[in-house]
Amino acid sequence: MNVLNKKRWSPYLAGTLLGVLSWFAFLTAGQPLGVSSTFVRAAGMLESTVAPEHVSANDYFKATKVKLDWEWMIALGILAGAFISSKMSKEEKGEAVPALWAARFGPSPGRRMLGAFLGGVLLIFGARLAGGCTSGHGLSGSMQLALSGWVFFACIFVSGVATAKLLFRGGKS
Amino acid sequence: MIEIEAPGRLLLGLVTGVLFGFFLQKGGVSKYAVITGQFLLRDFTMMKMMMTAIIVGGAGAYAMHSMGWVNLTIKPMLMGGVIIGALVFGVAMTVLGYCPGTAVAACAEGRKDALMGVLGMIAGAVVYAEMFPWLKSTVLALPDEGKITLPGVTGMPWWIYFAVLAAGAWLLFRWIGRKGYDHGGEA
Numbered sequence: 574m575n576v577l578n579k580k581r582w583s584p585y586l587a588g589t590l591l592g593v594l595s596w597f598a599f600l601t602a603g604q605p606l607g608v609s610s611t612f613v614r615a616a617g618m619l620e621s622t623v624a625p626e627h628v629s630a631n632d633y634f635k636a637t638k639v640k641l642d643w644e645w646m647i648a649l650g651i652l653a654g655a656f657i658s659s660k661m662s663k664e665e666k667g668e669a670v671p672a673l674w675a676a677r678f679g680p681s682p683g684r685r686m687l688g689a690f691l692g693g694v695l696l697i698f699g700a701r702l703a704g705g706c707t708s709g710h711g712l713s714g715s716m717q718l719a720l721s722g723w724v725f726f727a728c729i730f731v732s733g734v735a736t737a738k739l740l741f742r743g744g745k746s
Numbered sequence: 747m748i749e750i751e752a753p754g755r756l757l758l759g760l761v762t763g764v765l766f767g768f769f770l771q772k773g774g775v776s777k778y779a780v781i782t783g784q785f786l787l788r789d790f791t792m793m794k795m796m797m798t799a800i801i802v803g804g805a806g807a808y809a810m811h812s813m814g815w816v817n818l819t820i821k822p823m824l825m826g827g828v829i830i831g832a833l834v835f836g837v838a839m840t841v842l843g844y845c846p847g848t849a850v851a852a853c854a855e856g857r858k859d860a861l862m863g864v865l866g867m868i869a870g871a872v873v874y875a876e877m878f879p880w881l882k883s884t885v886l887a888l889p890d891e892g893k894i895t896l897p898g899v900t901g902m903p904w905w906i907y908f909a910v911l912a913a914g915a916w917l918l919f920r921w922i923g924r925k926g927y928d929h930g931g932e933a
Contacts, residue, residue: 579772584791584930587773588798594765595803599816601758605807606766608847612864616871618748633878640749643759648850650763651770655851658771667857671778671843674859682858689859692842693849693866694873699838700846701874702885703831704821707845710832712796714821716804718896718907721823725832726796730785732836737785740840 580662595716602643605713609706611648612697613637633701677741767851776851778843778859780930785840790922791930797915801908808904820895826888842866 576582591606598606617639621628628634658664670685678684700706703725705714711729714722750756773795774780783789810816821828839845842863844852849867852860874881897904922928 581774582769582772584773584794585798587769588795589802590769591766591773591795591799592802592804592806594762594769595799596806596810597765598762599807599810602755602762603817604819606762608850612846612867613871613875616868616875619868620872621748631875631878632882633875638749640751641756642749642751643755643762646756646759647763647766648847650760650765651767651847651850652854653760654764654767654769655771655776655854656767657764658768659855662772664771664855667777667852667855667860669858671782671859673779673782674843685859686862689842689862690866690869692838693863694870695834695838696842696846696849696863697867697870698874699831699833699835701831701871702881703828703835704824706835706847707796707839708847710821710828711845712799712803713819715796716800716807717818717820718804718808718904719820719823720891720894720896720899721821721828723896724823724828725835728829728832729836729839732833733785733840734787734836736837736840737782741782741786 577658578661578663580664591712592716595713604643605709605717606647607644607705607709607713608648608651609697609700609709610637611645613701614639614642614645673741766847767854770848770851771855774930776844776848776855776857776860778852778857781845781848782840782843783929785836787927789930790919790928794915794919794930797911797919801912801915805905805908808908818895820893822893823891824886824888825891826885830885 595606617628617634621639628639669682670680674685703710710722710725715726770776775792775795780789780791784792807816811818844860844863846867849860849863853864896907
């Protein structure tokens with residue numbers, strides 16, 4: 574069987590390839606892998622269509638310029654790459670309510686969608702406050718041995734583990 | 747008008763992104779059970795993948811840097827922003843079950859909850875931009891220690907860090923495997 578058609582690769586193989594991909598990013602783009610600023614730029618673009626003056630007057634959109642850039646294409650590329658990968662391995666269509674969530678919060682799709690939306694709001698809020706996400710800080714920052722990257726990595730683990738233990742207490746384990 | 751970078755650079759970003767998405771999907775981190783399973787300490791896929799990428803990517807980046815081929819780009823250590831932001835991020839990542847990059851990858855698998863997460867992230871960016879002036883005078887006004895690195899702080903050469911990380915990760919994952927803590931790949 575072709576390795577590209579396999580559903581899962583070893584995390585060590587996937588991680589090694591991600592590491593090599595980051596060399597490529599440093600060499601060709603002069604910057605490491607990152608994703609989260611794209612959401613700010615996407616928000617700025619959408620908001621610009623209804624309130625352009627409001628966006629151009631905003632200090633944050635001044636600092637994180639609303640533009641179509643390399644990192645934007647990373648996000649689009651992730652969408653395409655993950656799509657190609659899942660098609661090649663004939664991945665079944667993902668369930669709307671993950672089993673782990675359903676076991677704790679019930680099968681209601683509405684509740685899951687609301688949870689996911691609010692999670693997304695908080696996620697980007699945290700990422701922009703920190704100045705990066707799992708890619709920009711967690712991967713790229715940590716690999717450059719940046720103190721900020723390792724502090725980020727440690728803090729998301731502390732709060733993630735605490736949240737998981739609280740949320741799923743009493744749930745199926 | 748929205749600024750657009752040079753087409754060559756955009757194409758490069760697209761190629762890099764396609765590979766990024768492919769590796770994330772093949773690694774299995776575009777799934778709720780894998781991300782949340784990591785925080786429940788039941789599935790170590792995410793940590794194994796990240797540690798490997800950090801060691802391989804970092805050793806290469808530093809080696810290329812020492813030959814003058816690449817520049818490193820270090821993010822500042824904001825005492826308020828990084829710590830509080832990461833704590834919020836950890837809560838959100840557990841509830842959503844994806845991080846920004848893997849949420850996009852999960853959308854490509856047809857996961858509706860990931861799509862809601864992406865919409866939430868765009869909304870979150872609007873909220874953040876609105877609150878930015880207030881954040882700047884509070885959380886982001888806490889000390890900025892600057893763009894510091896571990897070798898810079900300790901004076902120890904970079905390769906020692908990667909050697910120690912590799913040995914530490916190997917021992918840790920071997921121990922986790924022996925104890926039977928890792929149920930990764932079962933979900």
